[in-house]
Amino acid sequence: MARIVMKFGGTSVADIGRIRNVARHVKREVDAGHEVAVVVSAMAGKTNELVGWVHEASKAEGSNVNIYDAREYDAVVASGEQVTSGLLALVLQSIGVDARSWHGWQIPIRTDNAHGAARILDIDGTELVRRFGLGQVAVIAGFQGIGPDNRVATLGRGGSDTSAVAIAAAVKADRCDIYTDVDGVYTTDPRIEPKARRMARISFEEMLEMASLGAKVLQVRSVELAMVHKVRTFVRSSFEDPDAPGMGDFLNPPGTLICDEDEIVEQQVVTGIAYAKDEAQISLRRVADRPGVAGGIFGPLAEANINVDMIVQNISEDGKSTDMTFTVPSGDVAKALAVLDRVRQTVGFDVVQHDEGMSKISVIGIGMRSHAGVAATAFKALAEKSINIRAITTSEIKISILIDGPYTELAVRTLHSVYGLDKQ
Template structure:
């Protein structure tokens, strides 16, 4: 007997038929004798509809009212799934965030979970009851509904798994696991059996849209073993109820990964834009004078490259922003030119950031050199490079995106099954 939290996203609960399919997944685990809590998102498209109504009512709206409106979507799905489970003979009840309660901070619209009182749910596990929990929401200190921001149902699931001390958190989604790279670009991409929290964090934040970054952070902090798996497979197919290795990708502590690959995956993010400030005055505080105003304006700065200046007085500063933010970023910089003290601003868009990720890099040298050589052999020009302990990110022209991903995927042997 294990304690499981299952999470189903919007496409998995898109209509009554899909909800019935979800119920079969839940019933399978219940029939196997497990204690089960289910976290659900709103039906596909519903959240967008509710958000759009708020926007139409007023472009600038009270986040507390937005939360009351938008959180209703998950409440509906939770009730419908509980009804469906009951029809199948499964003892189940729905819970909203305020009923459990899932306590959040007061940041309406982007709240963070602070505490989950799981005692009553655990007590009902003892009576064989399944808890169906509305994701994406909690209750703020002002006694009003708070939402966790888009994609927040993953976070709800992981936080609930931590609070309930669950053995596993299964994130059911429309893909069947985490791949070595995007299979739409590289058909030879393979599903990983396991990936460490740290690597998944890099994969998630670099554009592999399987799991929300915050949920992976939370899973890492609380060491919640998290499976990414498909809700679209037959719930009763062989192996689906496997307790140790269900089909999918396990995100876990690196200690659990016995044979660590040097490079685990290749991620990418398209539609990046690059801004270069030439001959910036090289003095303490110059970076703050540039990135402070950008942060205030809500511009999401990603890669930052600053070279050591030749003469100690002037340097070049390059950074990337999402292409959509480029006009705003340029305006912010032009407006603050007098404080920033640079000569020339240059910008370019239509760029792609390709990243090589692997926890094994920490103990292997030459990983970066391999990437640079492979790209050079294909005639792909490198615009900028940043590195961390477990990843190398390379900025290139967008037209080479797919070629670069395939080249890197191949050069590290990711298209071959691990030995």
């Protein structure tokens, strides 16, 4: 007997038929004797509908400005998950599984006051655990808790993954199963490289890089939380037949286990290749070479909510100043250029160049820490395919390379192959 938290996303609960399928997954685990909590998202499309209304409601007539009270946003938008939790509880009851729904404020899941993007501070798991003992399944509305102001606070988009991991930590669950529309984490995107393989295991650190680099399987924050609390997290498919052979295998369910690196016996040097399209490269020439310059540039960009990613700094041609290159999402280029134009005088730089349509390819692997030459292999492989490298950044467990967008697929396949990821 084990304690399991199961999380189902919006497409998995899109209508009552799918909720019925979810209930069969839950019943399977209950029938196996496990204690189960389920965390659910809003039915697919519902959150967008609610957010749309909030935007419409908060627009002053005739105006395009859209400033709204995040507390009201939360009060409205959190209702989506509340509906799903009640419906799943009803479906479970209809197939003979004792279940009840829980809203964030009932447990309670306490958050900070950052409405719309709140962080979970504390979860009181006492009552949930007591009811596990009575054989009752807890069906919990994801994405939300209650703030210090006694109002509903949401965790930001995709926050149900975070809810699930946090609840798993609070009730000391043996594992947290994230059911999604893919059946695990792959060595790279299978739509680009059909030879991509599903990983049996991946370390928290690697998954963190994969998640933040565009392998949209799990919310970054949920992986961070899983890492901190060492919550063993499975990514698995909600669309498979709940009663197919092996689905109830406690030790090795079909999917990818995200776990502590100690649990991964045979470390690969490289575990996966991630990519992010639609990056733009902005270069500032002849930036004054004095302390505080970087802050003068990136501070205002951050305040404008522009997500600056790779940053590379070189000495300028003239030898007296520096060149600075960084990437932002293509959609933010206009906004970024406006900010730069505003600070140009105070900070002091000459020319601003920008190139859109770039892609960032990342090679990830915890084994890199102890293996030299991983970067060199990538550079050589890309060069052989005549793929031009525009910028490079590295961390302990990843190498990110900026290239021209049209070469994305070729680069992903090349790197996937050169590190042997297409072989068992």
